Amino acid sequence: MAKTASLALLLAFTPLAATAATPEEAYISLRDRSTAKLRKLEAAGKAAGAAEAEEQKTLKELGEKMEAIIGPVSVPGFQKLGKYSIETLFDGVGADQLDGLAFSGDDDKSQLTVSTQSLAEAFLRAHRKNWLKGEKPPQSLGEALPSPYFYTLAVSPDAGVEKYADLPIAKPAAATLATALLDLRSQDDAGGTLPDEIIVAVASEGRLYIASTPAKAKIESAPACEKIWSEHQAKAKKAMDSYSASGLADEKDFEKYSKLQEEGSSAFRHCFAEHAKSEKFFAALTQEAQALADKLAATKR
Structure with missing residues (x-):
């Protein structure tokens, strides 16, 4: 009889365990519910006062959930204290970016965003319908990482990322994905301006790291x-x-x-x-990108 009761209890709880939301799913659910509610108020002209207070409270809660999901991050050259990457739940600059934690570089110029691969994949699914016209929407993270538009959406809310060249780095042993590109961020058409930045993305141990840093090698035009x-x-x-x-x-x-x-x-x-x-500078830039990719891949959870 005791065995039968124990088995019944186990079977009763099994569906709950099987369908329990992951931390990422719970986070996305709260984010989506809160965003929908606040933007409805915004559309009705009621974004001030209590709505702003609710937004700040929710951002704090979401940030705490994100810190628990990501865990401690220690990458040489970047601050150890990160901030929640989403700046507002209302419509506007700083909204709808890649969910994660953002870290400033020790040089005050470099930037690092740390997310998870599952959050990044959810981000891609959410943006497929409004992807850049003329570019096939990526169906996987591996397809997205070479696209400059991905970085515009994910980490560059106030300027478009223009890719000038892919930098042929080797995938670090600890990484599942690694991409590097030479770019320029611009609010208008970049024209004949030379690139000045390197972006490196590395997926490792369930995390996605996106780092940008000023190019050190002197870049020249032909x-x-x-x-x-x-x-x-x-x-x-x-x-x-x-x-x-x-x-x-x-x-x-x-x-x-x-x-x-x-x-x-x-x-x-x-x-x-x-x-x-x-050109010699291209090899130097590739070495810079490789060093950054290796550093990101070596980060332990």
């Missing part, structure tokens, strides 16, 4: 790339002059100008990527 940019600029100037002459009335001229600027910027980056591979 004359051929400067020529391409200058030619597009000359054509764009003609379109803008024509637009100005029309009293800013001929929208076709402005559209032509914008298209030429975009095409010139893209052509410059493509040219840079092709020529940079044979």
